[in-house]
Amino acid sequence: MKILARLAFVAALALAPLSARADLKALEEAAKKEGEITWYISHYTAEGAEDLGRAFTKTYGIKVNVVRTTAQVAYQRLLQDMKNNQTICDVFSSTDLGHYARLKAGGKLEKYIPESATKIDAAFRNFDPDGYYHPTAAGQVVLTYNSAKVKPEDTPKKWTDLLDIKWKDKVSTGHPAFSGYVGTWVLTMRRLYGWKYFESLEKNKPQTGRSINDTVTALVAGERLVAAGADGSTLFSASRGNPLAVNYPTDGSILMISPSSIVRGAKHPNAARLFMEFLYSIEASEISVKHFGIPLRPEVAGAPGTQPISKIKVIRPTVEEVEKGIPEVIEQWRDTFGN
Amino acid sequence: MAVTGTVAVEASAAVVSRAGRWDTTWLLWIAVIAVLLVLVVSPFVYLVLTSFQAERTGDFTLSNYATAYGRARYIDALFNSLKLGVGVAALAGLFAIPLAWAVARTDMPGRGFTRMLVLATFITPPYTGAVAWILLAAPNAGWLNRFYMFVTGAEAGPFNIYSFTGLVVVIALYSFPYIFIFTTAALELVSSEMEDAANILGAGTWRTMRRVTLPLALPAIMGGLIICFLEAIALFASPAMIAIPARFNVVTTQLYQFFGNPVRVEVAAAYAMPLLGVTVLLILVQRLITARKGFATLTGKGGERRPIRLGPWRWVVFGYAMLVASLSVFLPYIFLVQSSLARAWGRGFSLDNITLRNFDFVLFEHTTAAQSVINSFIYASASATAAVLITLGIAYIVTRRLVPFAEVLGFLCVAPFVIPGVVLAIGFYAAYAPPPLSLYGTALILILAFTTRFLPIGYVNASAALRSLNPEMEEAVRVLGGSRLMALRRVVAPLLKRSLLGAWLLIFIPATRELSSAIFLYGPNTKVASVMIFDMSEEGNFEYLSALALILQVLILPLLWFGQRALGRDFMLRRTAT
Numbered sequence: 001m002k003i004l005a006r007l008a009f010v011a012a013l014a015l016a017p018l019s020a021r022a023d024l025k026a027l028e029e030a031a032k033k034e035g036e037i038t039w040y041i042s043h044y045t046a047e048g049a050e051d052l053g054r055a056f057t058k059t060y061g062i063k064v065n066v067v068r069t070t071a072q073v074a075y076q077r078l079l080q081d082m083k084n085n086q087t088i089c090d091v092f093s094s095t096d097l098g099h100y101a102r103l104k105a106g107g108k109l110e111k112y113i114p115e116s117a118t119k120i121d122a123a124f125r126n127f128d129p130d131g132y133y134h135p136t137a138a139g140q141v142v143l144t145y146n147s148a149k150v151k152p153e154d155t156p157k158k159w160t161d162l163l164d165i166k167w168k169d170k171v172s173t174g175h176p177a178f179s180g181y182v183g184t185w186v187l188t189m190r191r192l193y194g195w196k197y198f199e200s201l202e203k204n205k206p207q208t209g210r211s212i213n214d215t216v217t218a219l220v221a222g223e224r225l226v227a228a229g230a231d232g233s234t235l236f237s238a239s240r241g242n243p244l245a246v247n248y249p250t251d252g253s254i255l256m257i258s259p260s261s262i263v264r265g266a267k268h269p270n271a272a273r274l275f276m277e278f279l280y281s282i283e284a285s286e287i288s289v290k291h292f293g294i295p296l297r298p299e300v301a302g303a304p305g306t307q308p309i310s311k312i313k314v315i316r317p318t319v320e321e322v323e324k325g326i327p328e329v330i331e332q333w334r335d336t337f338g339n
Numbered sequence: 340m341a342v343t344g345t346v347a348v349e350a351s352a353a354v355v356s357r358a359g360r361w362d363t364t365w366l367l368w369i370a371v372i373a374v375l376l377v378l379v380v381s382p383f384v385y386l387v388l389t390s391f392q393a394e395r396t397g398d399f400t401l402s403n404y405a406t407a408y409g410r411a412r413y414i415d416a417l418f419n420s421l422k423l424g425v426g427v428a429a430l431a432g433l434f435a436i437p438l439a440w441a442v443a444r445t446d447m448p449g450r451g452f453t454r455m456l457v458l459a460t461f462i463t464p465p466y467t468g469a470v471a472w473i474l475l476a477a478p479n480a481g482w483l484n485r486f487y488m489f490v491t492g493a494e495a496g497p498f499n500i501y502s503f504t505g506l507v508v509v510i511a512l513y514s515f516p517y518i519f520i521f522t523t524a525a526l527e528l529v530s531s532e533m534e535d536a537a538n539i540l541g542a543g544t545w546r547t548m549r550r551v552t553l554p555l556a557l558p559a560i561m562g563g564l565i566i567c568f569l570e571a572i573a574l575f576a577s578p579a580m581i582a583i584p585a586r587f588n589v590v591t592t593q594l595y596q597f598f599g600n601p602v603r604v605e606v607a608a609a610y611a612m613p614l615l616g617v618t619v620l621l622i623l624v625q626r627l628i629t630a631r632k633g634f635a636t637l638t639g640k641g642g643e644r645r646p647i648r649l650g651p652w653r654w655v656v657f658g659y660a661m662l663v664a665s666l667s668v669f670l671p672y673i674f675l676v677q678s679s680l681a682r683a684w685g686r687g688f689s690l691d692n693i694t695l696r697n698f699d700f701v702l703f704e705h706t707t708a709a710q711s712v713i714n715s716f717i718y719a720s721a722s723a724t725a726a727v728l729i730t731l732g733i734a735y736i737v738t739r740r741l742v743p744f745a746e747v748l749g750f751l752c753v754a755p756f757v758i759p760g761v762v763l764a765i766g767f768y769a770a771y772a773p774p775p776l777s778l779y780g781t782a783l784i785l786i787l788a789f790t791t792r793f794l795p796i797g798y799v800n801a802s803a804a805l806r807s808l809n810p811e812m813e814e815a816v817r818v819l820g821g822s823r824l825m826a827l828r829r830v831v832a833p834l835l836k837r838s839l840l841g842a843w844l845l846i847f848i849p850a851t852r853e854l855s856s857a858i859f860l861y862g863p864n865t866k867v868a869s870v871m872i873f874d875m876s877e878e879g880n881f882e883y884l885s886a887l888a889l890i891l892q893v894l895i896l897p898l899l900w901f902g903q904r905a906l907g908r909d910f911m912l913r914r915t916a917t
Contacts, residue, residue, distance in 0.1 A: 038863055046878060050704055066706045067863050070877055076600040084772050084779035088863045207584050210877040217879030221480040221685030242683050338586040
C-alpha cells in the first residue's frame with residue numbers, strides 16, 4: 001500500500017509537468033484559432049516592443065498588434081476603449097503601478113496566473129497576491145549623460161547634482177503626465193527631497209519631452225548633456241555606438257518593476273494568456289536583455305555593463321504610494337513647469 | 340395623325356415613368372439632406388449640449404465651464420493661442436505678400452519655380468515642418484545653431500525652436516501659402532491701367548505698389564491673414580511637438596490634456612467654445628471684407644495686365660523668394676533626408692552615419708507604421724469620394740433650387756469651415772462614440788469626420804462648376820423622359836468630371852495628413868499615419884519620424900503630378916482650393 005502510494009506520488013511528479021505542458025499545448029491551439037492580440041505596451045522602446053511582438057509571432061504564428069505609447073497615454077486609451085465598450089486591448093503593459101491597482105479595484109482585469117510564474121526570479125514572484133497582474137519587465141531610472149561632451153568626473157553622481165547651476169539649459173527629462181518611469185521618478189524625488197527639488201530643477205530650465213526615452217535622443221543629438229533617463233533605452237543606444245553612459249545615483253536609482261495583465265473581456269483571451277506565458281519565457285528574457293532590461297528568468301544573465309540590482313542602492317515606491325502619488329505629482333509638475 | 344398619337348402615348352408613358360422616378364429621386368434628396376444632418380448638424384449640437392452636461396448623469400450643469408476656465412494655466416493657454424494667431428498671421432504676411440506680388444505682377448525671374456516652391460510648402464504637413472525645424476533649430480544641436488557657432492566661434496547659437504517665437508516661425512512658414520493664394524488671386528485681377536495712371540502721375544514702382552496695387556488687393560490680403568490666424572489657433576501638431584518641450588500650452592494642447600486621463604469630453608467641449616466663437620466671428624469678418632471685391636477692379640473691360648519691370652531689383656526680389664523657400668523647403672527637406680538616413684541625426688553627414696535601417700524599421704519591422712499609411716490613404720479616398728458625391732448632390736439641389744430653403748443646405752456644407760479640426764473631433768466623439776451608434780474606434784467615425792471637415796472644399800468646387808453648366812442639357816434628358824438622377828449621372832457628372840476630380844484631389848491630399856481631428860477619434864486598429872508620427876514623436880525618434888514623413892510625402896507626389904497634368908499646374912494654389 002505504501003509502495004503504491006509512493007508510486008502514485010512519483011507518477012504524479014512525473015506527470016505534473018506533463019499536464020502543465022498539455023495545458024499549454026491546449027492553450028496554444030486555442031490561441032492560434034484567435035490568431036492575433038493587441039498589446040498596449042509602455043515597458044520598452046518602440047523597437048524593443050516590436051522585437052518582442054515579432055518573436056511571439058515567429059514562435060506561434062499569432063500576430064501581435066504592438067501599440068507602443070507612454071504609460072499615461074496607454075491607460076487613457078484603455079479607459080476610453082472601456083468606456084465605449086470597445087475593449088480592443090488584450091494585454092496591458094504599463095509602467096505606472098497605480099493603473100493596476102485602479103483597474104483591479106474596478107474589476108477591469110482578468111485573473112490569470114501564468115504556468116511559468118514560478119520559474120521567474122524570486123524577487124519578482126507573487127507581485128499581486130491575487131494574481132491579476134504580474135511583473136513582466138524591470139528597469140531603472142538613473143542619471144544619464146552624453147559621454148562625448150561630459151567628462152566622467154564632472155557627471156552628476158546623485159540626484160541633487162542635477163540642480164547644480166552648471167547644468168542650466170543642459171538637463172533633459174520626460175513628462176510625468178506621459179511617462180510612468182518619469183512619474184515614478186518625480187514621486188520618489190518628492191519623497192526624498194520634497195517638492196522644492198523640482199522648484200530648483202525648474203531654474204535649470206530642463207527640456208521636457210514626453211517619453212523618458214526622449215532623453216536618449218536629446219543626449220545623442222547633443223541637445224542636452226545630462227538627464228534622468230532609463231538605463232535600458234540609454235544603454236541600448238550606447239551599444240549602437242552613440243556617446244552615452246549612465247551613473248547609478250548614490251542616493252538610489254529607482255527600480256521600476258512593470259507588470260502586465262489581461263484585460264477583462266479581451267477579445268483574444270487565449271492568445272493573451274499564451275502571450276503572458278511567453279513574456280515569462282527564456283526567449284522573452286533574452287530579448288529584454290538585448291534591450292538592456294533586467295531579465296526575469298534567472299537562467300538569463302544581465303546585459304553587459306549593467307549592474308545587478310543586488311549590487312546597487314535602489315528605491316522602489318509601493319503600489320499604494322504610486323497609485324495615490326502620481327496623479328498628485330502630475331498636477332504639481334504642471335503648476336511648476338507650466339504644462 | 341398616327342404619328343401624333345404615338346408621340347402622345349410615349350409622352351404620357353414618359354410622364355408616368357418620370358413620376359415614378361421622381362419618388363426615388365426624392366428619396367435620394369432626402370438621404371443627402373439626412374447625411375448632412377448627420378455630418379454637420381448633429382456633431383455641432385452634441386458639442387454644445389455636452390458642454391452643459393454632467394459627466395455621468397447628463398444633467399444640466401455649468402460646472403464644465405467652471406472647470407475649463409477655473410485655472411490660471413487654462414486661461415493662459417487661451418491667450419497664448421491668440422498671441423500665436425496674431426504672430427503667425429503677421430509673419431506669414433511678411434513671407435507671402437512680397438512673393439505674391441512678385442509672382443503675380445512683376446518680371447521677377449523664376450516665377451514658375453517660386454510658385455512650385457510655394458506648392459511644395461503647401462503640401463508639407465505642419466508636423467513634418469515641425470520635425471524638420473527641430474532638426475534645424477534645436478537650441479544646442481540644431482544645424483542652424485551649429486553653423487552659427489562654427490562661423491562665429493560662439494558658445495551658443497541664437498535659435499531656439501522650443502520657444503514661443505520658434506512655434507510662431509514654424510507655423511507661419513507652413514501657412515503662408517494661404518495668404519499667397521488669396522493675394523495672387525486678387526493681384527492677377529488688377530489691371531495695369533491703374534498702375535499706369537500712377538506712373539504717369541509721377542509715382543515710381545515702389546510707390547505704385549504701396550499706394551495702388553496692394554491697397555487694391557487689401558481685402559484679399561486681409562482674408563488670407565484671417566485664414567492664417569485661424570489655421571494657427573486651430574493647429575494641434577506643431578504645438579504638440581514644440582510647445583510641450585517649450586513648456587507652455589495653447590488651446591489645442593490644453594484640449595488634448597482634457598482628453599487625457601480621465602477623459603473629460605464635457606470640459607473639453609466647454610473649453611472649445613472660445614475657439615469656435617473666435618473662428619465664427621472672424622470668418623464672418625473675412626466674408627464681409629472679401630465680399631466687397633476690392634475696389635471694383637473686376638470690370639467688364641479687358642484691362643491689359645503687363646508685368647512690372649523691376650530692373651536690377653528683380654534679383655533682389657528673387658533672392659527674397661529663395662530665402663523664404665530655403666526656410667520652408669530647401670533646408671527642412673535636406674535635413675529631413677539626412678535624418679532619415681542617419682544612425683543618429685546629431686552626428687551629421689558622414690559615411691559611417693548612413694543607414695537604411697530607419698526606412699526598414701518603419702516599413703517592415705514596425706507592425707503598425709506601414710498599416711497606418713495604408714489606413715490614411717483608404718480613409719482619405721473614402722472621405723474624398725463621399726464628400727465629392729454629397730457636395731455634388733447638394734450643390735445641384737441648391738443651384739437648381741429643387742427644394743425650398745435650398746440655401747440652408749449650401750450653408751451647412753460650408754459651415755464645417757468655421758469649426759476647427761479638434762473641435763469638430765470633440766463633437767463627433769460626443770455624438771457618435773458612445774452607444775447607440777458606438778462608432779468609437781471604427782474607421783467609419785474617422786471617415787465621417789474627414790468627410791465633414793472637407794465638405795466646404797467639395798461644395799465650393801461643385802457649385803462653381805455647376806453654375807457654369809447650362810440647365811438646358813439636363814432639361815433635354817428630362818424632356819426625353821430621363822429622371823433627374825439619370826441627368827445627374829449621365830450628363831452632369833461626365834461634364835464635370837474634371838472639376839470633380841480636382842475637388843477629389845483637393846480633399847484627398849490634405850485628408851491623408853489630417854491630424855487634428857484624427858487625434859481624438861482614432862482607435863488602436865484605425866491609426867492613421869499622422870497619428871503614428873505623433874506617437875513616434877513621443878520618444879523623440881527623429882530618424883524614424885523623418886523616414887515615415889518622407890514616405891508619406893513621396894506617396895503624394897504621383898497624385899500631385901496627375902492632378903497637375905489633368906487640371907493645370909496650379910490646381911492646388913487656386914482660390915477655390917481654400
